[in-house]
Amino acid sequence: MAFKINQNYSSLTSDEITQKTYKCDLWRGGFEGALSSGAQTFCLFIAIRYFNAEETTKALIAAAPFMGMFLSMVLLHYASATSWKKSTWGALPSVITGVCLLIAAWVTSLHLFAIFIIIAYICRSALLPFLTDIYGDNYPADRRGAFFSKPLLLSVGGAALYGFIGSSILEKDIGHYPIIFTFLGFCAFFKAIAIYNMPSKQMDQSPHENPFGNMKYAWQDRSFGYVLLTWFIMGFANLWTLPLRVDYVTSPEWGIEGSAVFVAMIITVIPETMRTLFTPFWARLFDKMNFVILRMILNLAFGAGVLLFFVTSNPWVIGAGSALIGIAFAGGSIAWNLWVIKYAPPGKAGAYMSVHVSLTGIRGTLGPIIGYWVVGLIGARDIGMVSCAMMLLATLMLIPEIKHGRRKTA
Numbered sequence: 001m002a003f004k005i006n007q008n009y010s011s012l013t014s015d016e017i018t019q020k021t022y023k024c025d026l027w028r029g030g031f032e033g034a035l036s037s038g039a040q041t042f043c044l045f046i047a048i049r050y051f052n053a054e055e056t057t058k059a060l061i062a063a064a065p066f067m068g069m070f071l072s073m074v075l076l077h078y079a080s081a082t083s084w085k086k087s088t089w090g091a092l093p094s095v096i097t098g099v100c101l102l103i104a105a106w107v108t109s110l111h112l113f114a115i116f117i118i119i120a121y122i123c124r125s126a127l128l129p130f131l132t133d134i135y136g137d138n139y140p141a142d143r144r145g146a147f148f149s150k151p152l153l154l155s156v157g158g159a160a161l162y163g164f165i166g167s168s169i170l171e172k173d174i175g176h177y178p179i180i181f182t183f184l185g186f187c188a189f190f191k192a193i194a195i196y197n198m199p200s201k202q203m204d205q206s207p208h209e210n211p212f213g214n215m216k217y218a219w220q221d222r223s224f225g226y227v228l229l230t231w232f233i234m235g236f237a238n239l240w241t242l243p244l245r246v247d248y249v250t251s252p253e254w255g256i257e258g259s260a261v262f263v264a265m266i267i268t269v270i271p272e273t274m275r276t277l278f279t280p281f282w283a284r285l286f287d288k289m290n291f292v293i294l295r296m297i298l299n300l301a302f303g304a305g306v307l308l309f310f311v312t313s314n315p316w317v318i319g320a321g322s323a324l325i326g327i328a329f330a331g332g333s334i335a336w337n338l339w340v341i342k343y344a345p346p347g348k349a350g351a352y353m354s355v356h357v358s359l360t361g362i363r364g365t366l367g368p369i370i371g372y373w374v375v376g377l378i379g380a381r382d383i384g385m386v387s388c389a390m391m392l393l394a395t396l397m398l399i400p401e402i403k404h405g406r407r408k409t410a
Contacts, residue, residue: 027194029151033158034187051110062243066364068125073358077211090130091196093123098188105181133350149283156275163268237390240371271326282331301328303391310384
């Protein structure tokens with residue numbers, strides 16, 4: 001039964017709020033797919049192949065989305081001091097992303113290209129806690145996975161499509177890359193419009209004086225903090241290989257030196273297609289299954305995928321690893337975006353999410369830098385085995401948490 005809610009929030013009924021949020025999120029998901037293909041493939045590919053970037057620049061470009069995640073806690077803190085709506089704060093970083101991508105498209109210097117790409121993808125990630133807060137407010141508790149999965153399908157399907165089209169353009173002439181980044185810039189603007197039009201409450205006032213005050217929830221809520229610890233281990237093992245996957249199939253150092261189409265197929269098209277196919281399956285499990293067991297299954301899938309990806313230079317085995325990573329990401333994306341809602345007390349979803357996002361930002365920022373250093377010491381194949389072992393450890397650590405996960409099931 002629909003009911004009228006606080007007028008400060010909206011004059012719409014709860015059902016109308018849910019449906020409008022969902023429709024806006026479908027648009028957001030479509031445009032996000034294009035931006036995702038840029039982060040996964042085109043930014044590093046252009047930096048490596050067109051600008052001949054050195055290791056530090058490559059690592060910083062790869063780390064940019066995670067720098068934004070870390071800084072999201074700071075943004076959330078200062079945003080809470082305003083009377084703006086959550087949707088306004090969610091849209092603003094995407095506008096900055098669009099401006100920076102348009103500039104990056106037409107500069108001719110590697111350093112200027114890198115600076116604006118880094119700022120663009122920092123802002124793309126900084127808005128995540130605002131979106132999660134809106135989902136927590138606007139979606140019914142027992143159907144959040146279902147509602148979130150459809151926009152996610154558009155994102156991953158769009159990323160596969162845009163990755164293929166963009167790589168085909170670059171295959172003909174890599175000098176056409178400004179067209180791709182101009183398109184990405186406008187996608188960021190349209191994404192901002194979609195978020196801005198979501199019904200949302202005003203920002204909740206922060207109870208903390210410093211921007212990292214929300215970190216206290218990681219040790220005050222021991223169950224939440226313990227899952228964060230296991231997620232940090234698993235996530236680090238996954239994220240430090242992300243840019244290495246591009247480097248592994250792109251750079252001549254590893255003996256593959258794939259074409260633009262091959263790189264896009266391995267890095268974007270295959271895993272995003274698998275994400276598209278398996279997202280509805282994982283969404284149903286997220287709403288019904290013990291979350292901790294679900295997380296353990298996903299960890300093992302990630303570990304097997306990473307191991308297959310780096311264990312050989314055979315393109316078929318690499319493709320199989322990429323597909324398995326995509327299947328794991330289908331469930332991982334839903335779990336990553338929504339799991340804190342199962343743990344957070346009422347009104348604390350944004351605060352809990354800011355802790356989760358910021359810790360992801362720390363491991364994602366350090367991961368590429370450490371990954372490029374470690375791969376120079378032990379090689380790509382050994383880093384795949386180390387990553388798989390870390391993911392297995394994180395999975396075993398979750399066993400004591402299974403009983404708590406059962407209580408967190410919607």
